[in-house]
Amino acid sequence: MLEKNLKSIQDKVKDACKRSGRHPEDVTLIAVSKTKPVSMLQEIYDLGIRQFGENKVQELTDKYEKLPKDISWHMIGHLQRNKVKYLIGKTTLIHSVDSLRLAEAIEAEAAKKNCLVDVLIEVNVAGEESKFGISPEEVLPLVEQIARFRHIKIKGLMTIAPFVENPEENRIHFANLRKLSVDIAAKNIDNVSMRILSMGMTNDYEVAIEEGATMVRVGTGIFGERNYNITNE
Numbered sequence: 001m002l003e004k005n006l007k008s009i010q011d012k013v014k015d016a017c018k019r020s021g022r023h024p025e026d027v028t029l030i031a032v033s034k035t036k037p038v039s040m041l042q043e044i045y046d047l048g049i050r051q052f053g054e055n056k057v058q059e060l061t062d063k064y065e066k067l068p069k070d071i072s073w074h075m076i077g078h079l080q081r082n083k084v085k086y087l088i089g090k091t092t093l094i095h096s097v098d099s100l101r102l103a104e105a106i107e108a109e110a111a112k113k114n115c116l117v118d119v120l121i122e123v124n125v126a127g128e129e130s131k132f133g134i135s136p137e138e139v140l141p142l143v144e145q146i147a148r149f150r151h152i153k154i155k156g157l158m159t160i161a162p163f164v165e166n167p168e169e170n171r172i173h174f175a176n177l178r179k180l181s182v183d184i185a186a187k188n189i190d191n192v193s194m195r196i197l198s199m200g201m202t203n204d205y206e207v208a209i210e211e212g213a214t215m216v217r218v219g220t221g222i223f224g225e226r227n228y229n230i231t232n233e
Ligand SMILES: *Cc1c(COP(=O)(O)O)cnc(C)c1O
Pocket: 032, 034, 055, 076, 077, 160, 201, 202, 203, 217, 218, 219, 220, 221
């Protein structure tokens, strides 16, 4: 089942690239494996996937220990400052930086471990109450502050679009995030790149690619529905 799911997603990623005149190599598929057992991740790994996304530090670090070391782990969930120390050194990219205080905690830990941490700024594109992330107007000021940190590199923006029946409804949000990233890139801020746009999930990754996503985070489409009652195996 996983092989068929993965193939289907990969084909649709390619088709979306073709429709929008983009190169498939410019879009990275992240397999969002939260709540799924290590055996399923291993199966996807054996099919060639090396980019995995998790939303909890404990789960990410557990799986990091158990799976091959050439996996790139993406932290895509809300990150608490007191958990930063467990994460640094194990994650390729933190997608969910949404405050100066969190960035300060990352900077401190990265300095201690003498490493460089790549991050994205999480933007709440639709102004939803229930979502983490900062408003579009807050992005530039935060980027300018974080740009001064020596152990953090801003690589772009991330968003979790609203849950909608029709993914077309999110097109405007993806287009707006892209516009925001282009505006910020034009400021040529030292230490800041806007090359990554992490947007699109199972329900809307095709539209996100058409609007410029360079990373899509797909969970359900690859691994099937999540059952939150049996997550602690
Ligand atoms: C769970 C999650 C995903 C994947 O969601 P699906 O709808 O299962 O594809 C993507 N991004 C984030 C931040 C998530 O928490």
